[in-house]
Amino acid sequence: MxxxxxxxxxxxxxxxxxxxxxxxxxxxxxxxxxxxxxxxxxxxxxxxxxxxxxxxxxxxxxxxxxxxxxxxxxxxxxxxxxxxxxxxxxxxxxxxxxNDIGLFFRSFATPDWDNFETAPRVVCVTGSNGKSTTTALIHHILEVAGRPTQMAGNIGRGVLDIDPAVDGEVVVLELSSYQTDLARALTPDVAVFTNLSPDHLDRHNGMGGYFAAKRRLFAEGGPDRAVIGVDEVEGRYLAGQLAEGAADDRVIRISSGTKLEEFAWSVFARKGFLAEWRRGKQVASIDLRGVAGLPGAHNHQNACAAYAACRSLGVGPKLIEQAFHSFAGLPHRSQTVGEKAGVRFVNDSKATNVDSAAKALQAFPRIRWIAGGMGKDGGIKALVPHLGSVAKAYLIGHSARDFALELGATPYEICETMERAVAAATRDAQAGEVVLLAPAAASFDQYPNFEKRGEDFTARVQALIG
The missing domain is CATH 3.40.50.720 (NAD(P)-binding Rossmann-like Domain)
Known part of the structure; x- marks a missing residue:
């Protein structure tokens, strides 16, 4: 405590x-x-x-x-x-x-730190998608590197529930916009911004208010190092606001898909390879294609963010690469829950909106897609450009028929329940395909939360494949 x-x-x-x-x-x-x-x-x-x-x-x-x-x-x-x-x-x-985040930052440091050889540090992760995976990955890398570390915030324990810091410890916090918006003290040593896409807009009175809530993590206290995803204009704006120019290495720009060679410090992933660049030179590279716990371009962005944060804490590239390969992923986030006869079953129940579902659909070459639930405003029309890898959709929940009208030429089957959807997808799936739960909808029509939905999918899969 x-x-x-x-x-x-x-x-x-x-x-x-x-x-x-x-x-x-x-x-x-x-x-x-x-x-x-x-x-x-x-x-x-x-x-x-x-x-x-x-x-x-x-x-x-x-x-x-x-x-x-x-x-x-x-x-x-x-x-x-x-x-x-x-x-x-x-x-x-x-x-x-x-809120409790503000209390944490005003209370974490104590006079005991005067006797420490290395002052404890706090890494905070925010953004729309990938926060939990990035937070857990940073924590995992630090554990593999032998650094004392705790994980809390919007994942794991409450921030005031953790243990008092020990010498050299790193606390890794996942922070939502609800948490950053109100905290009266925000002073992380390293702050990470993954990306931005529309979410919680009623709570923040629009996209500008939502971004402003995220931006507070960087503007209120000023972290020693900022890791900024620049694949959206808001990230590029934020990096530009924080840096004195391209030569300012206090800002580490990250991207999934774009080369960033002109900055003092950048980390980016292209075609499955992560590259770290420092002052115009590549200093490290990691092949992410065989990292089972981080499939797809969206997880490669998470890998870049975690890599950059840990490099800023002094962890070497080889240790980070080793930790990537031992990272099992998080439940309900691109989580492999079974495999049989060449068919892989992936639980991404956390993909509750169109943007996160689009990322999941781009992660695999051939998909049997289980989707549906309590649909959000706008439905799934925006997913149509990302359905090329979908062999067939299996639709569940309240919005199943509404989703069916928006699938274009993609084959579909109205299954209504998870039990029938898993059975039908398993029946149709062929070797090399992935049965993917990425609902693009909230869970509240049939489940109390996305975790229970993911657990039901996992249980149905394991019962069928043995």
Whole structure:
């Protein structure tokens, strides 16, 4: 646990009692604060009270009298489409609003660090797609390199739930736009921006607000090193804003598909090969084509981001290459869950939007595609240019028939359930093909979350192939 500093003897309100909220309450208590907890859910309040915490109705008048700060969970809107009523009341009372990420950055460093030979460092990863894989890959590389490391944030443990740092440790955090948007302190040593595509636009009042939330990670504290994906205009803008010019090696530009030879430091992947360039010279190269845990151009971009971050921490190319080959990938993200008679089964249940599904569809040459669920605005029309590798689509869920109308000439079968889709795709698949779950839709019509959807796919596959 990271005890929260700066609130000793003061009342601090905590709104939202999920994983991060309860971890925040414990860390505040450990730091000597008096946490006042609230959640609209009686079950969540009962769980907190069972731990010995006091719940205070923050919706009542004068609820913020004598309160030093309100700490809110990331899923609760604080500005758009409208502030939560408790947060609005805090604004009216002039009470600062923060989240657990802000508390982490104000509390992570301690006087114990004065005795360390090497100061601990924090690497933060944000972006639209690939955050989790990049974060986990950086953490894995550091483990292979023998560096003490912890992983937290939007993946793994809550940031205040991790252990106090040891000498030379590197903490790797995945941060969503919900987390970066509100944090009052953001001071990573290394910050990574993977890419940007439309998502959470209602929460950020449009694409500009969404990008602004991501940009805060780089603008608020100013990392020592910034790793920036420049395959979209926003990434090129961000790199240009941070760098003093092409010769500034504090910014490492990364790309999947574009040569970046004219900059002081860049890492890019083309035709399955990762290349690192420093001041006009190639200094390292890795063949990614045989790395099973990182299939496709989108994962090659993740590899470039993780490689650049770890190189900035002093890890050598050979160690990084070794770690790539032992990286198993993350559940529900281009995860191979079985293989039989030359047919590979891949679970990419995390591909909940068109952009991430497009990347999955470009990763394999011949696909039996399981898609559908609770479709998002715009449907899947934008995927039509990426369907050339799809032998047949097997459609499930609420939007199955809507998706069928948007597939053009691609053969399809309305399966409705995962059980029938896996059975049909397995029946049709031939050696050399991939049965791919990449839904391009939310899961909430049939599953509580994308993880449960991916687990169902995995269970169906394993039951069929033995």
């Amino acid at each position: 990271i005890p929260v500093q700066g609130y000793e003897g003061r009342k601090v309100a905590v709104l939202g009692l999920g994983r991060s909220g309860l971890a925040t309450a414990r860390a505040l208590l450990a730091g000597g604060a008096e946490p006042l907890l609230w959640d609209d859910s009686p079950e969540s309040r009962a769980k907190a009270e069972a731990e010995g915490f006091s719940c205070t109705d923050l919706t009542r008048a004068q609820a913020f009298d004598g309160v030093a700060a309100l700490i809110t969970s990331p899923g609760i809107p604080h500005l758009y489409p409208a502030p939560n009523k408790v947060i609005a009341r805090a604004y009216e009372a002039g009470v600062p609003v923060d």
